Structures are given as structure tokens and as C-alpha cells.
Amino acid sequence: MAEGAGEPLETGAVELSETVEAVEEAEAAVLLAPTPEPDGEAAAEPRGEEVELGFGPQHPAIHGVLRLRARVDGERIIDCRPILGHLHRGVEKVFERTPFADIVPQTDRLDFAAPATTNLAYVGAVERLQGIMAPPRARYLRTLFAELQRIASHLLWLAGHAADLGVMPPFFAALRERDRVLGLFDVYLRQYPGASGMRPGGLSHDLPAGWVEKCRELAGSFPGRLDECAGDLLGSRPWKKRTVGLGVLAAEVAVDLGVTGPALRASGVAWDLRRAMPYEAYGEVAFEVPVGRNGDAHDRCLVRVEEMRQAARIVVQCLDGLPEGPVLAEPPREGGGGSGESFQEVYHAVEGPKGEIGFYLVSEGAAAPYRCHVRAPSFANLQALPEICRGELVGDLVALIGSLDLSLGEADR
Amino acid sequence: MSAPAVDPLLEALAGLGDAVESVRGAGDELTVRVRREAIAEVCAALKGEQGFTALVDLCGVDFPGREPRFEVVYHLLKPALVDPAAARRLRLKVAAGEGAPVPSVTSVWRAADACEREVWDLFGLRFEGHPELSRILLWEGFAGHPLRKDFPLEGTGTGASAAGTDGG
Amino acid sequence: MAERIEAAAAGVLTTTYDRIFDWARRLGVRPLQLGLGCCAIGAGGLMAVLDPRHDLSRFGAEAFRAAPRRSDLLIVAGTVSEKMAPLLRRLWDEMPDPKWALALGCAAGGDPYRTYAVTRGLYRVIPVDVRVPGCPPSAEALLAGLRELEAKMARPEVRA
Numbered sequence: 001m002a003e004g005a006g007e008p009l010e011t012g013a014v015e016l017s018e019t020v021e022a023v024e025e026a027e028a029a030v031l032l033a034p035t036p037e038p039d040g041e042a043a044a045e046p047r048g049e050e051v052e053l054g055f056g057p058q059h060p061a062i063h064g065v066l067r068l069r070a071r072v073d074g075e076r077i078i079d080c081r082p083i084l085g086h087l088h089r090g091v092e093k094v095f096e097r098t099p100f101a102d103i104v105p106q107t108d109r110l111d112f113a114a115p116a117t118t119n120l121a122y123v124g125a126v127e128r129l130q131g132i133m134a135p136p137r138a139r140y141l142r143t144l145f146a147e148l149q150r151i152a153s154h155l156l157w158l159a160g161h162a163a164d165l166g167v168m169p170p171f172f173a174a175l176r177e178r179d180r181v182l183g184l185f186d187v188y189l190r191q192y193p194g195a196s197g198m199r200p201g202g203l204s205h206d207l208p209a210g211w212v213e214k215c216r217e218l219a220g221s222f223p224g225r226l227d228e229c230a231g232d233l234l235g236s237r238p239w240k241k242r243t244v245g246l247g248v249l250a251a252e253v254a255v256d257l258g259v260t261g262p263a264l265r266a267s268g269v270a271w272d273l274r275r276a277m278p279y280e281a282y283g284e285v286a287f288e289v290p291v292g293r294n295g296d297a298h299d300r301c302l303v304r305v306e307e308m309r310q311a312a313r314i315v316v317q318c319l320d321g322l323p324e325g326p327v328l329a330e331p332p333r334e335g336g337g338g339s340g341e342s343f344q345e346v347y348h349a350v351e352g353p354k355g356e357i358g359f360y361l362v363s364e365g366a367a368a369p370y371r372c373h374v375r376a377p378s379f380a381n382l383q384a385l386p387e388i389c390r391g392e393l394v395g396d397l398v399a400l401i402g403s404l405d406l407s408l409g410e411a412d413r
Numbered sequence: 414m415s416a417p418a419v420d421p422l423l424e425a426l427a428g429l430g431d432a433v434e435s436v437r438g439a440g441d442e443l444t445v446r447v448r449r450e451a452i453a454e455v456c457a458a459l460k461g462e463q464g465f466t467a468l469v470d471l472c473g474v475d476f477p478g479r480e481p482r483f484e485v486v487y488h489l490l491k492p493a494l495v496d497p498a499a500a501r502r503l504r505l506k507v508a509a510g511e512g513a514p515v516p517s518v519t520s521v522w523r524a525a526d527a528c529e530r531e532v533w534d535l536f537g538l539r540f541e542g543h544p545e546l547s548r549i550l551l552w553e554g555f556a557g558h559p560l561r562k563d564f565p566l567e568g569t570g571t572g573a574s575a576a577g578t579d580g581g
Numbered sequence: 582m583a584e585r586i587e588a589a590a591a592g593v594l595t596t597t598y599d600r601i602f603d604w605a606r607r608l609g610v611r612p613l614q615l616g617l618g619c620c621a622i623g624a625g626g627l628m629a630v631l632d633p634r635h636d637l638s639r640f641g642a643e644a645f646r647a648a649p650r651r652s653d654l655l656i657v658a659g660t661v662s663e664k665m666a667p668l669l670r671r672l673w674d675e676m677p678d679p680k681w682a683l684a685l686g687c688a689a690g691g692d693p694y695r696t697y698a699v700t701r702g703l704y705r706v707i708p709v710d711v712r713v714p715g716c717p718p719s720a721e722a723l724l725a726g727l728r729e730l731e732a733k734m735a736r737p738e739v740r741a
Contacts, residue, residue: 057665058672060614060647065665085550086665087618090696092535093559093566109693112619156622179632255466255492258524271492276500277441346442347488347504349469360486362474375470375488383527409618412550412662551698552664559697568697 019294020245023237049073053394057086061164061398064408068385072394080389080397082382087412095372100126103372104198110374111410113156116149116185117352118410119198124279125348125359126200136281137325138202143281144215144318145185145197146350147311151222152181153353154304154311154405155229161301161402162233165242173229177222184215202328212319219315222308230305243298247388247400250295257387258380261355262303263404267295273351280350285317297388297403304405307353343370354378354405376410422503425463429455444504452507453516453542456487460521465489465503468518471528473536475562481510483538487518514539535560606653606679607734610727613652613672614645618659620686620717627658627685629720640727649675654730655707660687661700673707681710683730685723689714 050073057065065086071078091110095103107122108115120142127134134142155178162170188211189197197203233239249259251267264271272289274282290306292299342364349358355377362371381404388400422443426433432451438444447455459465467490474484485507493499509515517540518525529540530549537558540546548555557564615621622628630637637643646652649672661669673682687694688703689712695701703709710733713726 057668058613058615058649060645063616065617065659085548085552086662086668087660088550088662088664088698089660089694090559090566090698091694093564094694094696097566106693109619113622175628175632179634253523256523258468258470258522269492270494276492276497345444345504347470347502356469358470358488360470360472360488371474373470373472373474373486379527380524383524564697566696 023240023244050078055397062401063160064406065412066382066401066406066408068397070389070394070397075393075395077389077392077394077397080386082385084379084382084408084412087408089413091413092372092374095369097368099367100130100369101200103369104200107374109409110376110413111153111352111354111357111378111407113407114149114153114353116145116198117153117350118357120146120280121348121350121352121357122359123198123200124350125346125361128348129344129346129361129363130200132201132329134202134329135326136323137206138327138329139280140318140322141203141207141327142198143285144315144322146280147314147318148181148184148215150311150353151308151315152178152185154308155181157304157353157402157405158230158233161399161405162239164398164402165239167233167236167239170229170233173225173232177225177229180218184211184218187211187214199328201330202326204328206327212322215315216319219312219319222312226305226308226312234302234305240298242396242399243301243403244296245294246297246396247392247403248294248296249384249388253387254295254384257383259355259384260377260380261352261405262307263300263381263384264355265290266292266299266303268293273349273356279348281318281321282314284321285314287311287314287317297399300403300405304353347375349375352377354407354410355381357410374410374413376407376413378406378408378411382406382411422463422501425458429458438504441502442504443502444506446506446508449507449509449513449515452487452505453518453521455505456489456518456521459489459503464491464493464499466522467492468522468524468528469502471518471525471532473532473538473560475536475560477562479508481508481513483509483536485509485515485532485538509538511537514541516541517543519543534558537561603735607731608641609644610640610642610654610681610731610734611644611646611652612642612654612656613649613676614647615655615672616658617661617665618687620658620688627656627723630723635720635724637724637727640724640731642727649673650677652676653680655680655682656685657682657688657703658685660694661703661706662698663700664698666700666706669703670706681730681734682707683711683713683726684709685713685726686715686717688712692716 050071053070053072055068055070056062057067067083067086068080069083070080091106094106098106104119104122107118110118155174159171159174188207249263249267251269254264254267255269268291270289270291275289287310290303292303343362345362347358347360349356356375357377358375360373360375361369364370385401385404389397392400423436426436426445432448432455434446434448436445468487469490470488472486474486476482476484487505489503489505491499491501507515515538517529519529527549529543530546532538533540533546534548534550535558557569616627629635631643653676655673655676657669682703684703690702693716700706711726711730713722715722
């Protein structure tokens with residue numbers, strides 16, 4: 001999976017990575033006299049004293065209820081074991097008793113940092129199951145919402161990650177920007193309180209007047225504002241020293257563990273569902289898929305920042321190319337019709353901000369699905385945590401968890 | 414388009430002999446029923462020879478009227494980075510029951526580790542050869558397997574918080 | 582009463598220690614940094630009240646503390662799962678007196694998820710002072726709940 005593997009897709013692999021040496025060289029050039037290394041390195045040597053440390057589920061830097069058991073020797077992590085289930089609500093069983101269209105708002109609560117992309121995966125699965133095609137306008141709008149949601153989710157990640165590492169300005173700036181993006185969703189959804197907007201067959205309602213202009217203004221000004229928020233972080237030497245070379249996830253290991261999303265792409269695997277298996281309007285817009293090289297925490301962060309930039313680009317294209325027409329297809333036929341089997345099944349996935357979010361639906365033609373399984377990207381990405389923690393320092397655990405951008409709501413369901 | 418060439422995947426599946434019980438569907442919904450005992454070999458062949466290097470998902474479904482009652486569903490993915498048109502999904506299904514554990518595929522994809530634990534947790538299906546089959550979403554001491562159709566939604570009252578609460 | 586007014590006019594105020602401490606406590610609440618679920622970062626809920634529009638710092642409650650031993654308010658935002666419940670109990674026990682609990686959303690009643698895995702209401706685990714229902718409750722509702730709590734803090738004799 002090195003960068004030389006075959007023809008690159010039009011992914012525009014952006015030169016994102018830095019090596020530890022390059023960072024240290026840059027630092028040495030700036031500092032007049034190098035600071036003497038404190039006893040840190042000596043303290044990090046294994047001393048044969050293993051201790052089991054518990055992290056979470058209440059911890060200021062663990063976002064969500066994740067519990068970790070880490071075995072540490074001195075300052076080095078030997079192994080770390082995530083313990084899930086603290087937010088397990090039994091949603092899959094609830095779905096078996098909920099009519100298809102009513103499940104949409106419930107999927108909001110899975111990855112609650114990015115409800116629109118989860119909604120999109122679900123309605124796409126229902127449409128495939130029931131043979132409905134959403135009208136073109138709805139497909140463009142859903143793409144637009146998904147990209148706005150990607151921006152909002154990554155901004156939340158940026159805020160949390162920066163705050164965890166002690167770089168405070170991006171925390172406030174990113175949340176302020178996220179507020180603007182959520183404001184757009186709020187204006188759109190406020191017309192029907194409680195609706196999620198997306199429906200099997202399209203959207204519940206069209207855009208209110210003036211929304212397109214507001215969205216265009218936000219998307220147009222976004223790259224500059226992103227530079228303002230993320231610039232402090234990306235240019236910060238302490239942040240680079242803390243993330244370059246940290247928690248390297250090899251490409252083969254990432255694929256084997258089922259990791260998807262920015263964490264996978266940072267390891268050099270140019271796999272993005274929007275490009276490889278396009279859905280909605282992604283086949284009609286131009287964008288680049290940022291890919292890292294070293295698979296370290298630094299690359300994972302850079303990939304997300306660049307994805308936000310590309311997302312703004314997609315938003316503008318969706319606005320420019322927005323077709324006229326209805327936003328909801330004919331109502332779905334009740335009950336699935338047979339295709340020879342009494343049970344119909346489908347799996348549909350989209351590229352969410354955290355990775356591949358998919359729904360496996362089994363239906364026997366009833367009003368509610370027989371089985372609705374959520375393929376949650378965070379569930380798989382979490383399995384990479386022990387891999388990237390092994391051998392790192394305890395103090396870096398916060399940066400490592402942050403670099404994976406996990407959502408416990410979807411991992412635990 | 415010229416006459417489509419025979420799908421190499423279908424050929425490969427045919428070559429697996431009686432390990433494959435049936436092949437249905439097309440495209441991304443291609444669904445293959447595999448004999449329970451042979452699932453690990455079939456997965457290894459699909460990964461090694463056909464390029465299905467990613468296990469996207471592994472879940473269970475309960476069909477109480479059937480014998481055996483459960484189905485384990487595997488969703489595979491062939492990323493095919495070099496030739497994007499070759500990327501595809503594949504679904505495998507295995508019929509399994511309580512007395513009939515399924516061979517674990519953790520030796521093929523490490524992604525199966527957590528997924529098989531979840532199936533054990535929620536359905537009560539064992540996977541032979543799994544390094545550590547323990548509950549993952551629920552807690553030790555929880556009685557029952559909630560995603561079975563005969564398990565009540567509201568539970569049977571063995572809450573972890575049942576002990577040691579004095580209300581408000 | 583008449584003496585109090587006279588004394589106030591002379592620039593002297595009399596009160597009890599308890600009233601001063603309660604006044605200081607309720608205007609400078611230290612919540613514990615704990616977000617369980619959607620209510621913590623959704624459009625309503627904790628993150629929303631921290632932003633300039635709703636501004637929790639008006640009420641002096643914006644200083645979240647990382648450790649239970651240093652906090653006096655447990656805001657439980659999100660679904661309390663049965664697995665999490667004993668851990669919440671432990672967090673509550675570790676908080677020193679006086680302490681209060683505010684339940685948001687699912688924690689107020691658990692209603693959207695009446696399942697085998699959910700504790701239907703934080704009150705089953707710890708004594709709750711104020712419940713703010715909603716899925717998610719709006720930021721204004723959370724602020725109203727906080728005001729209720731402050732009113733309760735001013736009357737320590739009714740503490741749960």
C-alpha cells in the first residue's frame with residue numbers, strides 16, 4: 001500500500017506528512033539554543049514495574065463513555081484494552097419494532113456528532129430495499145447536507161483534539177464555526193420540529209427561501225475561516241512534536257482491522273466510498289481525497305482538516321448544480337414484494353466523517369424491519385486503539401484517542 | 414458492451430465445491446450461503462485469492478422458525494485500489510445454532526474479533542477458535558441474549574444497577 | 582426587620598455563615614465534566630449552553646471540573662445504561678458534600694429507550710435534584726433547570 005502501488009486514483013494525494021526529523025530540524029533552526037532534554041527519556045525506559053491503569057469512562061479527555069484498561073510499565077504503554085458498552089441502549093432491537101420511516105430520527109442518536117450522514121446511510125438502504133429512487137434535487141441536497149455534516153463533525157473533532165493537547169484558540173474558533181454550520185441545519189429543520197429532513201425517497205421538505213444564499217456564503221468563506229481555526233494548531237510546534245510519528249498504523253493492519261475513514265486514509269490507503277462506490281450526487285462533483293503517508297496521528301489530523309476544505313468545495317458545486325424539481329419520490333410501496341425469497345435484504349453504506357457507516361436491513365415485507373444492523377465505523381476504528389497505543393507514552397494516550405475521532409454512540413448502539 | 418466475461422468471482426466460488434451451498438443475487442448484493450464448517454477456509458480463499466482483504470461487518474440474525482435458528486452474515490469488501498472498477502462487496506451467510514458453533518474467522522481478519530464477540534453477546538452463538546469470546550456490549554452477569562426474538566425488549570430485570578440503588 | 586434596615590443603612594449587613602456559603606456555592610457551581618450521550622454535545626444540551634448565545638458563564642457555572650472530588654454538580658447528559666449506572670453511583674459517592682445532581686434528557690426518564698440495557702431514569706441510581714426532560718432539551722430548558730437548581734441550593738433544608 002505504499003504510494004507507488006499502481007495508478008493513483010484522482011485522489012490528489014496531498015503532501016501532508018512530515019517526518020520526526022523534519023520537525024526537529026525546523027525546530028532547531030528556530031531555537032537559539034536547544035533545550036536540554038529532561039530526564040524524560042530515561043523515565044520512559046521500561047523498569048519492569050507493570051501497573052494496570054484505568055481510564056474513563058469519566059475522564060476529561062475521553063470524549064464519550066469509553067473505558068480503557070491500560071497496562072503500563074513506567075511511562076510506556078504495554079497494552080491497552082477498550083471496554084465498550086457503557087452507552088449500549090439496545091437500538092437495534094428498538095428498530096425491529098419501529099416503522100421504516102420512523103427509524104430515521106432514531107438514527108440521529110447513533111453518531112450524534114454527525115446525524116445527517118447516518119440518516120443518509122439509512123435512507124439509502126431503505127431505498128435500495130424498496131426499490132425507490134430519490135429525485136435528482138433530493139440527491140444533490142442530501143449530498144450537500146452530508147458534506148455540511150462532515151464539516152461540522154470534523155470541527156467538533158478539531159475543537160476537542162486541540163483542547164486536549166492544550167492548544168486552546170482552535171477550541172473556541174472551531175466551535176464557533178460549527179455553530180454557524182449547525183445554524184444552517186437549524187434553519188432548514190425548524191420548519192418541521194422533530195423531523196430529520198431525510199426520508200426514504202428524498203427529503204421531507206424543500207429549502208426555505210434564502211437558505212441557498214446563506215449556505216453559499218458559509219461555504220465560500222469557510223476555507224479562510226478554516227485556516228484561521230486550524231492554522232494555530234497545524235502550525236504549532238508543540239503539537240507537531242506531539243503528533244508526528246505517534247501511533248503509526250500500518251496500512252495492512254488498518255485494512256485487516258476494518259478501519260475506515262480518515263484513519264485509514266492517513267495510513268496511505270486511498271479508499272473513500274464517495275469516490276470508489278459513488279452514491280447520491282458524488283459521481284457528479286469534483287473533489288480530492290486527501291491521503292496521508294505515515295499513518296501517524298499527525299497525518300490523521302491533517303487528513304481531516306483537508307477533508308473539511310474539500311467538503312466546502314463539494315457544497316459549492318452542489319449549490320451551483322442544484323436541479324429543480326420535487327424533493328420526495330412517490331411514497332414507498334408498503335411491504336417489500338418478493339424477489340423469490342420471503343426475506344429481502346440489503347446492505348448500504350456511505351462515507352461518514354468517521355468512516356464507513358452502513359445499514360444491513362432484512363425485511364419480510366412488514367412495516368418494521370426484521371433486522372436492522374448498524375455497521376458503525378467507530379466500532380471497528382476502536383479496535384485500532386490497542387495497535388496504535390502499544391509502545392507509546394501514557395501522556396500521549398490523549399492525543400492517540402483524539403486522533404481516532406471515535407463516537408461511542410454508534411460504537412455501542 | 415461486448416458479451417460480459419464470466420465473473421472470476423463466480424468461477425472461484427464454483428471452484429470451492431460443496432463448501433458453497435448457494436449463490437444468489439448480483440452485484441453488491443451477491444449472497445453466498447456457505448457450509449458452516451467450511452466458513453474459515455472459504456474466507457481465507459476469498460481473502461488470499463480474490464482480494465477480499467476487508468471484513469466490513471459480521472452480524473447475526475435470528476430466525477426462530479428455522480433449524481438451525483441463526484444466521485451469521487459476513488460482509489466482505491475488495492477495495493481494489495489499483496483497479497477501482499474491480500472493487501466489490503460480497504455477502505456470506507452461515508446457518509448456525511446453539512449446538513453448532515461457527516469456526517471463527519479471526520485468523521483471516523482481525524476485524525472479526527470484536528464482531529464475533531458482539532454476536533456471542535447478543536445472540537449466544539459461539540465461535541470456535543476465537544481468542545477470547547466474552548461479552549462486549551453487555552456486562553458479565555447479564556442473563557440472556559437480547560437480540561434473540563424471544564427476549565423481551567424491556568429486559569428481564571437483571572440490571573447491573575439493581576443492587577445498590579436507594580432511589581431518590 | 583426594622584433593625585436590619587437600620588443596620589443596612591449604616592453599611593452593616595448581618596446574616597448567617599450558611600447563607601453566605603449557599604450564596605457563593607450557587608453562583609459558582611462546579612459541574613463535573615461528564616458527557617454520556619447525545620445530550621452532551623447535541624444541538625441542545627451541554628455544548629450548546631457553553632456557546633456565547635446561551636452563555637452558561639452568566640450563571641457562573643462554566644468551570645467544569647475534571648475530577649469528582651472537586652465538583653459539586655453532577656450533570657448527567659445522556660442515556661444511563663445499566664452498565665454505566667454503578668460507575669455513576671461511584672462518581673456520585675466520590676463527590677464531596679454538598680452536592681447536587683441534574684438529569685438531562687434520557688437521564689430524566691429514559692423514555693425514548695425503554696430497553697433491557699437502559700436505566701429508566703437517573704433517580705434509580707442517585708438522588709436527583711432537578712430533571713430536565715427533552716430529546717434533547719433545548720439549551721434554554723437546561724438553563725431554566727439550572728435556575729431551578731440554584732433556587733433549590735438557596736434553600737438547603739429541602740435538599741434531597
